[in-house]
Amino acid sequence: xxxxxxxxxxxxxxxxxxxxxxxxLMVHAAPxxxxxxxxxxxxxxxxxxxxxxxxxxxxxxxxxxxxxxxxTGDLGPSYHYRDYSVAELIGNxxxxxxxxxxxxxxxxxxxxxxxxxxxxxxxxxxxxxIVMGLALTGISIxxxxxxxxxxxxxxVKLQWLPAGWSGNDGAGRLILPVVSLAxxxxxxxxxxxxxxxxxxxxxxxxxxARAQGLGTRAVIRYHALQPAMLPVLSYMGPAIAAILTGSVxxxxxxxxxxxxxxxxxxxxxxxxxxxxxxxxxxxxxxxLLNLLVDLLYGVIDPRIRRR
Amino acid sequence: xxxxxxxxxxxxxxAAAFVVWQYQWAGQSEQPDSSVLHRGxxxxxxxxxxxxxxxxxxxxxxxxxxxxxxGYSPAGELVPGAAESWTxxxxxxTYSFIIRDGAxxxxxxxxxxxxxxxxxxxxVDPATAAFYANAIAVVASAEAIAxxxxxxxxxxxxxxxxxxxxxRLERPTPYLLSLLTYPATFPVHAGSIALHGxxxxxxxxxxxxxxxxxxxWTPGSELALSRNEFYWNDAATAIDEVRHHVLxxxxxxxxxxxxxxxxxxxxxPADNFAQVREEYGDQLRIAPYIGVYYYGFNLTRxxxxxxxxxxxxxxxxxxxDVLAEKVVGRGEEPAYSWVPPGxxxxxxxxxxxxxxxxxxxxxxxxxxxxxxGYGPDNPLQIELRYNTxxxxxxxxxxxxxxxxxxxxxxxxxxxxEQQVLLANxxxxxxxxxxxxxxxxDYNDAHTFLSIVESNNASNMPRYANDEFDAVMDQAARQTxxxxxxxxxxxxxxxxxxxxxxxxxxxxxxxxxVSPEVEGWEDNVLDYHYSQHLxxxxxxxxx
Numbered sequence: 145x146x147x148x149x150x151x152x153x154x155x156x157x158x159x160x161x162x163x164x165x166x167x168x169l170m171v172h173a174a175p176x177x178x179x180x181x182x183x184x185x186x187x188x189x190x191x192x193x194x195x196x197x198x199x200x201x202x203x204x205x206x207x208x209x210x211x212x213x214x215x216t217g218d219l220g221p222s223y224h225y226r227d228y229s230v231a232e233l234i235g236n237x238x239x240x241x242x243x244x245x246x247x248x249x250x251x252x253x254x255x256x257x258x259x260x261x262x263x264x265x266x267x268x269x270x271x272x273x274i275v276m277g278l279a280l281t282g283i284s285i286x287x288x289x290x291x292x293x294x295x296x297x298x299x300v301k302l303q304w305l306p307a308g309w310s311g312n313d314g315a316g317r318l319i320l321p322v323v324s325l326a327x328x329x330x331x332x333x334x335x336x337x338x339x340x341x342x343x344x345x346x347x348x349x350x351x352x353a354r355a356q357g358l359g360t361r362a363v364i365r366y367h368a369l370q371p372a373m374l375p376v377l378s379y380m381g382p383a384i385a386a387i388l389t390g391s392v393x394x395x396x397x398x399x400x401x402x403x404x405x406x407x408x409x410x411x412x413x414x415x416x417x418x419x420x421x422x423x424x425x426x427x428x429x430x431x432l433l434n435l436l437v438d439l440l441y442g443v444i445d446p447r448i449r450r451r
Numbered sequence: 452x453x454x455x456x457x458x459x460x461x462x463x464x465x466a467a468a469f470v471v472w473q474y475q476w477a478g479q480s481e482q483p484d485s486s487v488l489h490r491g492x493x494x495x496x497x498x499x500x501x502x503x504x505x506x507x508x509x510x511x512x513x514x515x516x517x518x519x520x521x522g523y524s525p526a527g528e529l530v531p532g533a534a535e536s537w538t539x540x541x542x543x544x545t546y547s548f549i550i551r552d553g554a555x556x557x558x559x560x561x562x563x564x565x566x567x568x569x570x571x572x573x574x575v576d577p578a579t580a581a582f583y584a585n586a587i588a589v590v591a592s593a594e595a596i597a598x599x600x601x602x603x604x605x606x607x608x609x610x611x612x613x614x615x616x617x618x619r620l621e622r623p624t625p626y627l628l629s630l631l632t633y634p635a636t637f638p639v640h641a642g643s644i645a646l647h648g649x650x651x652x653x654x655x656x657x658x659x660x661x662x663x664x665x666x667x668w669t670p671g672s673e674l675a676l677s678r679n680e681f682y683w684n685d686a687a688t689a690i691d692e693v694r695h696h697v698l699x700x701x702x703x704x705x706x707x708x709x710x711x712x713x714x715x716x717x718x719x720p721a722d723n724f725a726q727v728r729e730e731y732g733d734q735l736r737i738a739p740y741i742g743v744y745y746y747g748f749n750l751t752r753x754x755x756x757x758x759x760x761x762x763x764x765x766x767x768x769x770x771x772d773v774l775a776e777k778v779v780g781r782g783e784e785p786a787y788s789w790v791p792p793g794x795x796x797x798x799x800x801x802x803x804x805x806x807x808x809x810x811x812x813x814x815x816x817x818x819x820x821x822x823x824g825y826g827p828d829n830p831l832q833i834e835l836r837y838n839t840x841x842x843x844x845x846x847x848x849x850x851x852x853x854x855x856x857x858x859x860x861x862x863x864x865x866x867x868e869q870q871v872l873l874a875n876x877x878x879x880x881x882x883x884x885x886x887x888x889x890x891x892d893y894n895d896a897h898t899f900l901s902i903v904e905s906n907n908a909s910n911m912p913r914y915a916n917d918e919f920d921a922v923m924d925q926a927a928r929q930t931x932x933x934x935x936x937x938x939x940x941x942x943x944x945x946x947x948x949x950x951x952x953x954x955x956x957x958x959x960x961x962x963x964v965s966p967e968v969e970g971w972e973d974n975v976l977d978y979h980y981s982q983h984l985x986x987x988x989x990x991x992x993x
Contacts (some may be wrong), residue, residue, distance in 0.1 A: 176870025179582075181505070182887055184877060184908040188577065188598045189584045196580035225670055226498040227652045233670060292702065300709040307710035308703060310673035310696045311489060399698050399707075401671030409494075409699070414870050 149439060156431040163427040164214065164420070168207055171416045178223035178414040197223060210420070219421035224413045230421035233406055238425070241402035244394070245387050247322045252329035252383065257376065259330065260337025261364065264372075267342060276338065282331025291324040291397040309400045321398045325391060329383050333376055341372040487692040488968075488981055491704040491717040495670050495697050500652045501637035502574045505582040507890070508717075512695055513634035515676055515981045516659040520548050520567065520616070520631040525983045527894070527974025529628055533562055533638070533660060534616070543623030543930040548616040555681035556640055557664040564610035566638040571618075572596075572603040574635055583635035586892070589624040623930045626895035629795075633893060637661075662688045662982035672697055676981070689970075689985035708963050714986070715968060715979070719961040721842050724781050727963070734963050737782040738973030739793045741891035742958035743899070744786070746835070746850070747912040749882040750951055754831065761831070762950035764819035765884075767804050767812040768857035769850055775956045778849045779842065786954035789943055790899045793975040796936055797896040800944040802954075813857040820858050832861045837886035838869040846955070847886070876911045887911055890958070894976055896939045897926075903946055914951040 179185055179193050194200040198209055213220055219230035263275040298320060299307035305320055306312035344350065345368055353367050392404035403422060410418035496509035501517055504510065514522075522532035534548040554562035574581050575596045584597050591607025607619035620627065630636065639651070640658040647656045654665045654675075662684070663676035676693040679685065696713065698704040701720030705727065707713045719727050719735065728735055748755040748762050755762055771785035784792065788799035804812050825831040835851065837843040847864050854860040862884075867875065875882050889909075891898040901907060904923055905915035919942055926938030960977035970984045 174870070176868075176874040180870050180873040180877065182873070182889065182909070182911075183505075183582075184911075185582065186585045186597070186908045189580075189582065192577040192580040192584070192597075193582075195577075224497055225495065226503045227500065227649075228670060236670060292706070295706050295710075300706055303710060307712055308696065308698070308707045310669070311694050311712065396700055397703055399672070399696065399700070399703050401669055401697075405671055405699075412869070 145439065149435065152435050152438070156435075159431065160424070160427055164211065164424055165207075167420050167423040168210065171411075171414075171419050172203060172206075174411075174414065176414055178416060180414070197221070210417075214424065219424070220417040222410075222415055222418045224410065224415040224418065230417045233418060234403065234421055234425050237401055237403040237406050240400060241388075241391055241395075241404060244318070244321055244325065244391055244400065244402060245384070247318065248325035248329070248387050248391075249380075249384060251322055251326040252333055252387075253376070253380075255326070256330040256333025257337050257369075257373070259334040261341055261369070261372075263334065263338045264341035264345060265360065265364075272338075275334065279331040279334045282327050283335070285328070287324055287328065287393050288397065290327055291320070291394055294320050294324055295397070307398075309398050317398075321394050321400060324397075325387055325394050329387065333379065333383070336375050336379055337372060340375045341368060344368045344372045486690060486986065487694060488690045488715075488984060488986060489694050489696060489713045490715045490981070491698045491707070491713055492674070492695040493704075493717045494699055496674070498652065499657060499665060499668070499674075501634045501639060502570065502579055502581045502583075504634055510634045511717075511978075512674055512676075513637060513661075514978060515661060515663045515693060515695075516657075516665055516679075517634060517637035517661040518554075519633065519637050521628055522632055522980070523974070523976065523978050525970060525972040525974070525980070527972075527976050527978065529632065532632070533567075537628075541930075543625070544620045546618045546620070546627060548618070550614045550616060551683055552614070553683035554660060555683060556658045556660050557679045557681055558640075558658055559681050560640070560642070560658070561613065562638060562660045563613040564616035565613065566641065567616050568608050568610050569641045570638040571608045571636065572606050573639065575606055576603040581635065583633070586630060586633055586635045589620050589622060589627065589630075591619040591621055593621075622927050624927075625930075625932050625935055626893055626897055629893040629895055662980070663693055670697075684982070688982045690981060693981045705963070708965075713963075714965040715971075716963040719781070719963060721779075721781070724961075731963060734966060736962045736964050736971070736973055737959050738977070739784065739791065739975055740958040740960040740977050741791050741794060741894065741898075741975050742888060743789065743791055744783075744846075744888045744955050744958060745789075745886075746953040746955060747876070747885050747887050748951060748953075749879050749885070749912065750915075751879050751913045752883070754833070755883065758823060759950050760819045761823040761825075762953075764816040764823070764858060765854060765860070766802070766950050766953040767816040767819075768860075769853050769953060769955065770809050771955060772809075773853075774846060774849060778845055779956060781961060782959045783956040784959075786956050789903075789946055789952070789954055790896045791891070791957040791975075794891070794896050794899075795894045796932055798940060799896075800940055800947055802947050816858055820860075825858075825860075827859055830859045830861050832863070833883050834863045834865050835884045835886075836865045836867055836872055836875065836882055838872045839866055843886055879911075879913050885911070888958070891976075896936075896943070900939055900942050900946070903951065912951040914946070914949065916945065916949055919945045919949075 263272045298305045395402040395405040520534040535551040537548045592605045595601040664679045667675040674695040775783045775785040787801045787805035790799045851862040902909040903914045922942040929935035
């Protein structure tokens, strides 16, 4: 297994190299530079800055320098944040994004499955229609509309929850962002669950279970829920992707110092190293997660280990 | 993605969420209390190193934690800062400052003349790569040092003992005193740089000489400051702690103000302006601000090269009153000059057509267009570039319509991302008409007029007029403020007559200020030091 892991990691190197090269070229191909401003720098100041960041060297040399840095774990200094290195900025921002995203997924699954199951059990009643109507609304309304409405309602009018991140310590500040991120996913998962639950509930083995005298609760818990979850589980991949990308908007609206916000602002400021650093970080994360998942497969399913 | 893989992902995520959640609860702390001032900041400072900072938001933070030789009163008047007094030689070339006896760093060390020598040298030293290295270009040898021709030690700044600082200039510079309020000229603590290297700006390491010190900085979130007990005027500081919240979205900031989480906002978003005015009445503070919003012509390319009549026609056909009142509409002043009103010791010159009616202007503009060879059968076709923003788009649409209606001009609007537009302006290849703005760096007409000198890097239209340069040069050699003013005003007249730019409106500063905040005064620089403010609880929450 160790050999397998090592092989996989070595196999990831060309992938990462390609990602770095493409990202490097794309970032540098964007018009404008990190020091452009309406206050144009005098030539000697510009020269001093470019020298300080090695931007005065030919592009291939800059690339090799950068690559050498990355290999030693140095993602370079940020061009915009002159007091911080890229690694530090990512180190600060990632836990925030992770926390936000993972809690939103958790909420989406729990609430979505519960609502979907409920609607399936009360199929074609008024309650079912209400739940599914809400779900349809939830899917249709984008995050950048939901979030400000939640803020106006719960933070400005009712003043139950904080409107922003900074200066509000504790978990309260997480609630509105997590709910904003999770709502569209709750809606989608609820619809998936309902459809699949209705399907399962009408199958023969459920009828058998009922015929044996099991109550609804037991039928759902021991027989129906597990098969009904399969489509939901398959949807987890897209859901995680949607939440990670949606977090950029939520981070802006609530002023959350997450990775998505640094990525977008870094691109706008032409903070080459910050953008590259985040791209590399995400790429490495995906590679590592996939490896981890495959290794866990081996643990769970002995057939894979033997291969 | 297979189901099993997806399942493992979910479990991993959930586990991670749990860990971080736990950690988060553990980090809970006390509620903010009434001696903490919460202010909005439109973006992160790029640095809290005075010599490496660049933007206004960095300045807002640095004015709280640092102090230059001079500073500003709440009303925006120059007042002594780290220097208690100064004398100026008769030729205007030598300034001698006496550093305040009680001036202290946040660790108790005295602030000395040597600290300023060290910091000003550091500012011009190319190795520092300071954005504002040229801010003190008027100091003897500064330009040669910035160009790498002389070592920083040659800078015309020296200490006579611990308390006297002597600054020698290349030429008389009446605005030197206001330059010395600029954060780039703030002192840094040499010992702490020697000790910590580049990490000297970190909270905990950073030694500052202002009313506050930096306790924490979470990039993208907030900067937390607390009282510097060693500050010479600490007794006058009312507020113990200041939080600068980084809020890049105006609407987010507004909602936090509405929710009572902010005392002061950095701006008011355009979309919500009318509603805010209604809702908050006199909590909304609008004041003239030294900034001009303008359209520039690319003077190096046809059709605007050597074509002042055409440029004048386009300038005249824009109804600035409609633009300022109806399109922007937050109390902005229509601009008929280049230097904004309210600048010290200066009376802005006005465009020649400023006192005629819009109908008269349009009629004259049509004649000028015809003279330039454009008419109904040969309409002028131009491109107008602006950077992404709703407001810039609205203004561009209005100008497009005004030009079309008055002159039959076909304007193509080209929206570019900020950095793209800046690069295009700098290269002056593809641009024809472009949107830009200029915010004064100090309270003097020079900060506006100098950028259109032919050798200035920020001269976006590439304006070059020997007469203008000569008048500016004469102004630079005047020691008498009255004569200097005459020359600067003459320079502006020359510049306006050439129609290298179309000034559209002068900016206003826009803040929401909670009734709890006392000591706030509007001023043209829009500087509001936290040390001048105090918090008084009011019965009704903001």
